Amino acid sequence: MRFSSAMPGVAWPAIPGPRGVMRLALLHQLSETQWWSAEQLRAYQLEQLNALLGHARAHSAYMARVLSALPSTLSEDDWLSLPVLRRDAVQTFKDQIRCSVVPAAHGKRHAVFSSGSTGKPVATEQTDLSQLFWEVLTLREHLWHRRDFSGKLASLRHYPADVALPASGGQGPNWGSATADLVQTGPVAMLSVSASMQEQLAWLRRENPDYLLTHPTVLGELLDAIEAGHSLGDARLREVRTISESLTEGLRTRCQAILGVPLTDIYSARETGYLALQCPDHPHYHVQAEGVRVEVLDDHDRPCAPGEIGRVVVTPLHNFAFPLLRYDIGDYAEVGAPCACGRGLPVLTRILGRQRNMLTFPDGRKTWPILNFRSLNGIVPVRQLRMTQLTPEHIQVELVTPVRPDAALQDRLAELIRHNLGHAFVLSFLYPDHIARSAGGKFEDFVSLVH
Structure with missing residues (x-):
């Protein structure tokens, strides 16, 4: 790990800026505690x-x-x-x-x-x-898993609507705010999970990262595609990191068997x-x-x-x-x-x-569904939400809200949901008092019955 210096004329040993010093001070304490x-x-x-x-x-x-x-x-x-x-x-x-x-x-x-x-x-x-x-614990996680900071990171995850759009995605000079201005790292390549599977595979082949950060659902679909014969080429991948969802059973084993690299999960x-x-x-x-x-x-x-x-x-x-x-x-x-x-x-x-299933389009393409609770909450107060894809064209929306939408509000909700999902799906709405977990204790905010 090579540090970045904020002091003019001093390259080594590095003298970080004030916020970098705070991160180092906390990191030093965490190494003991x-x-x-x-x-x-x-x-x-x-x-x-x-x-x-x-x-x-x-x-x-x-x-x-x-x-x-x-x-x-x-x-x-x-x-x-x-x-x-x-x-x-x-x-x-x-x-x-x-x-x-x-x-x-x-x-x-x-x-x-x-x-x-x-x-x-x-x-x-x-x-x-x-x-x-958040930044200090990110550094701890990097150090715990002995990552080579000079490597390239690929981040395939949910981004705001105008960030890292397919097919080219986005680029950054550093792994993120935890390392910026403190640790010299390789670059980061970013791609929104709105990308199709073909776009994701082409992007990974082109970027050829050392480390991949993604959602468990997305990783599962990538592994399915590779098992079906799609190749990542001469990949130099060393590790996959997963975030945002709970791991499905067997995903670690599949990642090691198919990609030949370990899976490291983060709970936040x-x-x-x-x-x-x-x-x-x-x-x-x-x-x-x-x-x-x-x-x-x-x-x-x-x-x-x-x-x-x-x-x-x-x-x-x-x-x-x-x-x-x-x-x-x-x-x-x-x-x-x-x-x-x-x-x-x-x-x-x-x-x-x-956990979240993948959304299937009528033409067979699959993608990670973007539900965008914040935007829906701007129309009616959303207390709980679940979507269930019944067929390639039909999605059932269960919405718990203290305000029962009239026809005009429901039309606005439908328009926004179709925009978020990227297709003019047929939508049906239900307004239950509560949406329960499964018998196994899991909650799936997007469920697909399409196989």
């Missing part, structure tokens, strides 16, 4: 949580009410008596949860919109400090940041305890033991703009035993969260 015991990590977490709670009491009307019956400084037992924050409450009381004041040193506020793993979109806020932790959420990163020595995940407290709770809100599956409840430790205290993120996870690697960071064996 990962080896702390679970008890020591929890003690330091509780100290930071009490600092966050003090701010929330003073500046969040909703949290002030929730915390009013608890002591000013919480113990671990007090923490467990704090009620779980449901996603419905964030939707309904977001203006009251939002803090009226943020410490100036935490930087600017940034709006965040997430559909999450339940099809229930929420709008929250973060600060520049939240972004700093837009509104909370990194939750867990794959251990560098094992396929399970380490909770990023320096940035977030993750609890896995049973149906009675009691902590699960190793081997048990429960609801994932999250508290970001450094979000002073929108305190999400014991936030039920909508995922399920299995608790793991302490890791043989020696790190004291808590272990999740597997995550059961959002």
Whole structure:
């Protein structure tokens, strides 16, 4: 890893700029804290949580009410008596949860919109400090998996509508904000998942990356295409990284067998940041305890033991703009035993969260469906959404909303959905009170019955 210098005339040893120095200072601490015991990590977490709670009491009307019956400084037992924050409450009381004041040193506020793993979109806020932790944990993930920073990264994922469009995609000089102005890296090539499979394959052959970042659903379709006889050519690929969805069973094995490279998965959420990163020595995940407290709770809100599956409840430790205290993120996870690697960071064996099928066009093409909850929410308040493709031409839309759309609003929704999906599908609308998970605990916001 070669650092970039912000000091004129100094190439080596590099002297980074102020934000780079902050990242390095945090990264140095994380190199030590990962080896702390679970008890020591929890003690330091509780100290930071009490600092966050003090701010929330003073500046969040909703949290002030929730915390009013608890002591000013919480113990671990007090923490467990704090009620779980449901996603419905964030939707309904977001203006009251939002803090009226943020410490100036935490930087600017940034709006965040997430559909999450339940099809229930929420709008929250973060600060520049939240972004700093995102960048540092990205660096930790690169270092854990011993990546060659001089290599080329290919990012095949969802992008805003006007970014990295097929077939050429986009280019960047660096792997992203985590490394920009701090670590010298190879370039990044970007392509929107709106690209057809033929466009994706041609792009990968042309770019010939060392590392590929994509969604599990997209990777599965790529592997199917390669098994069907499509080639990536003389690929130099070293690793595939997956984001945004839970892994389907067997995807790691297929990736290694077909591409000859390992799959490294990342567990994160837009509104909370990194939750867990794959251990560098094992396929399970380490909770990023320096940035977030993750609890896995049973149906009675009691902590699960190793081997048990429960609801994932999250508290970001450094979000002073929108305190999400014991936030039920909508995922399920299995608790793991302490890791043989020696790190004291808590272990999740597997995550059961959002999955998404591929959209099939009438001509047989397949693509990752872009649902764009934010744009739909501009027409009616979207409390939950699921689309089911019944035939190559027909999609059923289930929409939970407190406002039952009239014919004109439904026509606007249909027009926008067709625009997002890229085809004039026949749409039928249902308005249930709630959309349940599958019997296996998974939620699929886009389901395809087309095979």
